[in-house]
Amino acid sequence: MEVKRITPRGYCHGVVEAFRIAERVRKETDGPVHMLGQLVHNTHVTEDLQQKGIKLVDPPNRLAGLEQIESGTVIFTAHGVSPQVKQRARELGLNAVDATCSDVVRTHDLVIQLANQGYDVVYVGRRGHPEPEGVEGEAPGKVHLIQDLADVGALQISNERIAVTCQTTLSVWDTEALIDAVKERYPQAEVHNEICLATQERQEAAVAAAKEVDVVIVVGSPRSSNSNRLAEVVKKLVGKPAYLIDDLPDLDLSWFRGQRVVGVTSGASTPSQLTRQVITYLESLAPNPDGSWTPAPEVSRVGASPAG
Numbered sequence: 001m002e003v004k005r006i007t008p009r010g011y012c013h014g015v016v017e018a019f020r021i022a023e024r025v026r027k028e029t030d031g032p033v034h035m036l037g038q039l040v041h042n043t044h045v046t047e048d049l050q051q052k053g054i055k056l057v058d059p060p061n062r063l064a065g066l067e068q069i070e071s072g073t074v075i076f077t078a079h080g081v082s083p084q085v086k087q088r089a090r091e092l093g094l095n096a097v098d099a100t101c102s103d104v105v106r107t108h109d110l111v112i113q114l115a116n117q118g119y120d121v122v123y124v125g126r127r128g129h130p131e132p133e134g135v136e137g138e139a140p141g142k143v144h145l146i147q148d149l150a151d152v153g154a155l156q157i158s159n160e161r162i163a164v165t166c167q168t169t170l171s172v173w174d175t176e177a178l179i180d181a182v183k184e185r186y187p188q189a190e191v192h193n194e195i196c197l198a199t200q201e202r203q204e205a206a207v208a209a210a211k212e213v214d215v216v217i218v219v220g221s222p223r224s225s226n227s228n229r230l231a232e233v234v235k236k237l238v239g240k241p242a243y244l245i246d247d248l249p250d251l252d253l254s255w256f257r258g259q260r261v262v263g264v265t266s267g268a269s270t271p272s273q274l275t276r277q278v279i280t281y282l283e284s285l286a287p288n289p290d291g292s293w294t295p296a297p298e299v300s301r302v303g304a305s306p307a308g
């Protein structure tokens with residue numbers, strides 16, 4: 001099958017830096033080392049770090065997670081944490097190491113600055129994701145999390161000073177639409193679009209490439225915001241089918257029946273060897289007269305479903 005490798009894809013600077021920090025800390029630190037949530041949202045990376053001796057503590061919120069750590073070192077993940085979490089880690093006597101991505105730190109600093117200047121901050125983000133949780137904690141009561149148009153309609157801010165900003169890993173296009181909706185309600189709102197460059201570049205490349213292929217595969221874990229958004233922008237903006245898979249066994253050959261060219265990209269936290277395996281496998285597919293595809297016998301995969 002013809003495969004179009006979409007670039008840029010895969011690891012961003014924030015993820016690479018978080019690994020560097022975690023591996024250094026594990027090597028140089030005695031006693032237990034924990035990550036407070038997945039260091040980056042990828043199941044394979046998380047398993048690898050656990051095998052290297054970094055324990056995963058993964059409750060629904062970071063403060064609750066800290067209470068499960070009795071001693072040793074805690075690594076704050078690339079998504080950032082609230083000041084309350086940093087404070088609680090100090091109270092518990094834990095050795096805290098911060099692996100927050102510098103792009104997320106910039107958003108925290110922005111929100112602090114705006115709140116100090118008397119602004120209410122409308123923050124476009126995903127409920128339940130650790131990044132908004134961390135940002136909200138920077139200015140409790142001053143940050144208004146919105147996820148969709150209904151949330152914009154429900155906003156009740158009387159402050160003349162309003163700013164709008166966002167999570168770093170959202171869809172560029174959906175976020176613009178929500179920011180526009182906020183501006184319609186509050187024309188005086190100052191806009192600070194904080195989607196990171198890595199997310200923007202991967203989405204723009206996926207959308208451009210999707211126009212020239214029949215179907216797009218995004219390699220990334222279900223919890224990865226930027227990976228989900230990659231599949232979403234292809235479907236919404238280009239109208240092509242896009243599938244998010246954690247790794248090769250998730251591929252379903254029925255997706256390719258009657259298709260000719262597949263585009264492959266991956267999220268910012270996806271190890272490149274996983275994407276390479278997927279590309280090699282797809283390139284090995286040979287067409288059948290009925291439009292289905294058969295993999296070369298030497299390129300097998302665990303859990304492959306029959307040719308569809």
Ligand code: SF4
Nearest residue numbers: 012014101168196268
């Ligand atoms: S996706 Fe963006 S914000 Fe997240 S770690 Fe990578 S560079 Fe940082």
